[in-house]
Amino acid sequence: xxxxxxxxxxxxxxxxxxxxxxxxxxxxxxxxxxxxxxxxxxxxxxxxxxxxxxxxxxxxxxxxxxxxxxxxxxxxxxxxxxxxxxxxxxxxxxxxxxxxxxxxxxxxxxxxxxxxxxxxxxxxxxxxxxxxxxxxxxxxxxxxxxxxxxxxxxxxxxxxxxxxxxxxxxxxxxxxxxxxxxxxxxxxxxxxxxxxxxxxxxxxxxxxxxxxxxxxxxxxxxxxxxxxxxxxxxxxxxxxxxxxxxxxxxxxxxxxxxxxxxxxxxxxxxxxxxxxxxxxxxxxxxxxxxxxxxxxxxxxxxxxxxxxxxxxxxxxxxxxxxxxxxxxxxxxxxxxxxxxxxxxxxxxxxxxxxxxxxxxxxxxxxxxxxxxxxxxxxxxxxxxxxxxxxxxxxxxxxxxxxxxxxxxxxxxxxxxxxxxxxxxxxxxx
Numbered sequence: 001x002x003x004x005x006x007x008x009x010x011x012x013x014x015x016x017x018x019x020x021x022x023x024x025x026x027x028x029x030x031x032x033x034x035x036x037x038x039x040x041x042x043x044x045x046x047x048x049x050x051x052x053x054x055x056x057x058x059x060x061x062x063x064x065x066x067x068x069x070x071x072x073x074x075x076x077x078x079x080x081x082x083x084x085x086x087x088x089x090x091x092x093x094x095x096x097x098x099x100x101x102x103x104x105x106x107x108x109x110x111x112x113x114x115x116x117x118x119x120x121x122x123x124x125x126x127x128x129x130x131x132x133x134x135x136x137x138x139x140x141x142x143x144x145x146x147x148x149x150x151x152x153x154x155x156x157x158x159x160x161x162x163x164x165x166x167x168x169x170x171x172x173x174x175x176x177x178x179x180x181x182x183x184x185x186x187x188x189x190x191x192x193x194x195x196x197x198x199x200x201x202x203x204x205x206x207x208x209x210x211x212x213x214x215x216x217x218x219x220x221x222x223x224x225x226x227x228x229x230x231x232x233x234x235x236x237x238x239x240x241x242x243x244x245x246x247x248x249x250x251x252x253x254x255x256x257x258x259x260x261x262x263x264x265x266x267x268x269x270x271x272x273x274x275x276x277x278x279x280x281x282x283x284x285x286x287x288x289x290x291x292x293x294x295x296x297x298x299x300x301x302x303x304x305x306x307x308x309x310x311x312x313x314x315x316x317x318x319x320x321x322x323x324x325x326x327x328x329x330x331x332x333x334x335x336x337x338x339x340x341x342x343x344x345x346x347x348x349x350x351x352x353x354x355x356x357x358x359x360x361x362x363x364x365x366x367x368x369x370x371x372x373x374x375x376x377x378x379x380x381x382x383x384x385x386x387x388x389x390x391x392x393x394x395x396x397x398x399x400x401x402x403x404x405x406x407x408x409x410x411x412x413x414x415x416x417x418x419x420x421x422x423x424x425x426x427x428x429x
Contacts, residue, residue, distance in 0.1 A: 056077045094112055114149050178202065214251070222412075310340030386418075
């Protein structure tokens with residue numbers, strides 16, 4: 001489905017999926033266990049866990065506890081309990097398979113432990129699978145997937161990488177391991193897009209796959225429209241997917257599609273009124289519309305909900321900068337960076353605020369700190385170049401821009417335009 005077909009309205013998507021879910025439930029009694037299993041899985045993915053459980057329990061009754069489909073139904077019921085964050089019910093369902101499908105039971109239990117980030121317990125369950133003979137493909141594949149997730153929790157990225165790649169060897173035509181591997185590669189600053197595109201090609205209706213693809217694409221300024229399309233596909237499948245709604249809002253803002261960003265931010269807040277990041281997204285929209293006071297209110301509300309959230313403090317800082325209150329902005333930028341040393345934005349934005357206030361020396365200091373702490377971050381180098389331009393240091397500006405161009409997240413066209421302006425500004429001999 002093309003982005004132009006999807007983007008008509010987030011509210012329209014809400015209605016559409018609701019109708020689909022009602023149709024699925026109405027027709028459940030006439031379907032086979034396999035079909036009912038597929039419908040239950042799709043309902044879970046759509047965020048309709050209660051409807052999914054009702055559908056899956058009908059499937060369970062139709063399967064009568066016999067055959068491979070019965071195991072898959074029980075496993076899907078457990079995964080639906082996990083989606084509801086009901087650990088006890090999930091674990092009870094997993095353990096209920098111990099006699100008929102011991103391998104599946106152990107892997108299912110590992111997935112349940114991962115709900116609460118219990119990596120050690122998950123690996124213990126996976127180890128039990130290795131002791132069994134004639135383990136079915138499903139259990140072998142998902143055991144490696146669970147192992148990879150547990151190793152990621154322990155920050156053992158090399159071991160997680162190996163587990164995901166082993167899962168792909170077992171079943172290359174399944175999306176899960178490709179998606180997890182791609183998302184991890186993106187987190188580590190590598191190009192995870194190929195793996196995520198592979199996952200999307202295998203399971204285009206998985207909202208989590210589309211969301212992770214959108215996140216990875218959003219870091220490339222040249223792929224903002226592709227990121228929007230991926231986020232829109234995620235929301236088409238799960239209209240209440242708060243993370244995807246936030247990501248879509250940010251992507252719309254990056255594309256300067258402010259009305260779309262505002263509509264999506266409002267839908268996010270409606271879905272999650274106490275969500276910190278939903279308030280931040282709404283504040284970002286307010287800033288884009290020039291409403292600095294409203295942005296400040298949203299930032300302060302978000303910070304009150306979560307006082308250690310750096311992005312909330314960053315919004316506050318940006319709002320002060322928009323209002324021209326530079327000293328308050330710089331104080332907030334420094335606080336934001338203190339809360340999140342993994343985000344270069346407070347340093348880059350502080351440098352920009354200093355430049356706008358006619359303080360090139362302070363701008364250079366913040367930009368140099370950004371390039372030192374984030375040497376592979378193109379916007380930091382661009383900001384340093386801008387600061388050198390303001391200080392009339394053309395050779396240093398040119399060097400900073402050229403360094404920026406070499407980074408993976410570089411807006412090459414925009415940087416080339418800055419370099420061209422430097423050439424045009426050179427005095428003629």
